[in-house]
Amino acid sequence: MTSEALENTPFTITTPLYYVNDLPHIGSAYPTIAADAIARFNRLRGTPTLFVTGSDEHGQKIQRTAESLGRTPKEHCDQIVEGFKALWERLDIRYDRFIRTTDERHEAIVKEFFGRVWDRGDIYINQQKGWYCVSCEEFKEERELLEDHYCAIHVNKRAEWRDEENYFFRLSNYQERLEKLYQERPEFILPESRRNEVLNFVNQGLRDFSISRINVDWGFPVPVNPNHTIYVWFDALLGYITALLEPDQAPTLANALSRWYPINTHLIGKDILRFHAVYWPAMLMSADLPLPDRIFGHGFLVRDGVKMGKSMGNVIDPIALVERYGSDAVRYYFLKEIEFGRDGVFDEARFVNILNADLANDLGNLLNRTLRMAHKYCGGEVPNVSSDSISVGNPLKATGVKLCDRVIGAYDALAFSVACTEILTLVRMGNKYIDEQAPWTLYKQGNQAAVEQVLYVVLESVRLAAYLLSPIVPKVSTAIYQQLGYAIDFNNANSTNVNSIDDATTFAHHKTWGLLQAGQPLDDPQPVFQKLELQDAPSS
């Protein structure tokens, strides 16, 4: 693809639509941060970008949770949703759409979509029979149950025999087309381990699944039979489509699909892989709609070797974490220290160590020491050096020139950790270079030209590092840019692209090593990232 085509092809990315059973936890923050970084990266490079997140609000579980709290389901959802939005605000998440499945317009989309699938003949009514655990809200296989049909999870609850009418989706019709899809597009499900899981599952042979429930009020009625309520998943997945509507558009499929469809990337937890990698494409095939480009299943955060979860009592309160350490720190830790797609360890001491080492010491201090010298030795301006005059053999230039393409590749592959590592390599080289060149000595020797060249090369390297890191640590990057004399705010709430004092802010421009202009006034040096201190009481 040419860069021009790239710029004009819209990029749409989604997080899961979080189930609003409870306040957001760190497991919701994690993929949201990742999605935000990718969205920011695409905006930076000039691609029209739509970043979708939202909430999945229907279903019996929510209905009951609300009841137990003495609220209506709607009141409950409103309250929880505010909690999500507040957290996203604190984490500097710049989403474009926050879709709630209880939105009025969503019902119209669901209805229309259901109609398409219905017309295709992929929906039929049938008896759903089986052992049903009320606590689990699901049908169990006989073999899953303990003796006397007690639930294996709720060992004191006996599953009930249910024999009720449900509407079913003919998933079995799509067995072959799905297999072909996975075959032809190996990148459809990522990472590969997740893909294998899906293949394994599909190879066993697909059965139809029910898409309606009776005895559930909190949801949309089945269009052809209002006694039934549409099953939450069928409803929730379609939220991704409703979200694509412009704020003032009428809720029709045609409108929703007109600009931002098909979706490029669905970021999801590995726990909801099947719904996205199997059910969802089959539903879209049935409705005769194009499929997303890729489904990426990320890992879970673990702590003390156990998955974080309320039942484990080892959850980390994301709000407390941001309050204590700041949004950039949280974003950086999750994206740099955890390989996206794998389970990752959360460890607070490690968190503090890594942030201090990478952002405060290596990057922040590199800028600080260099900037101070620029003030002492070069009158507080970008040294009078033309980047062209620097030898291609200069280690920082040689690395910097190649860095961008590598980082782009990493971002595109959602390999945040690789992107950070590559950038940090340049930063470490910068520190080493200063020590070797010892500009303070050169200055004392009166070798002004050499001093200026060394400082220029390092400042420019820091600038490039900050630029490439800006999707991950927008505040730090902004601080660096501002101290380098740019009026660019990477974290500007309403910017789709960075804005600047001049027009020379295109990606092609800033991604290139050698942008820094001689004579540009430099700001006063200030730490761009304050060192963190480990606090005694980790979150509970």
Added chain:
RNA sequence: UGCAGCGUAGCUUAAUGGUAAAGCCCCAAGCUCAUAACUUGGUCAUUGCGGGUUCAAUUCCCGCCGCUGCGACCA
């Protein structure tokens, strides 16, 4: 039980059929421009255990142990 994956220095990870790398932590030296920072060096691994194939295995095969995921409607 079946299928899949994983198990590498204190920690988080990397690597290749041929003398096991990086970052963090720890120790020492150097330097002084800097947010006791940076640079250099060092400590620390017979690569889960036991076999096998091979001139050579961490990398291939088998068994065992441990952990994780999946095995249909849990966001």
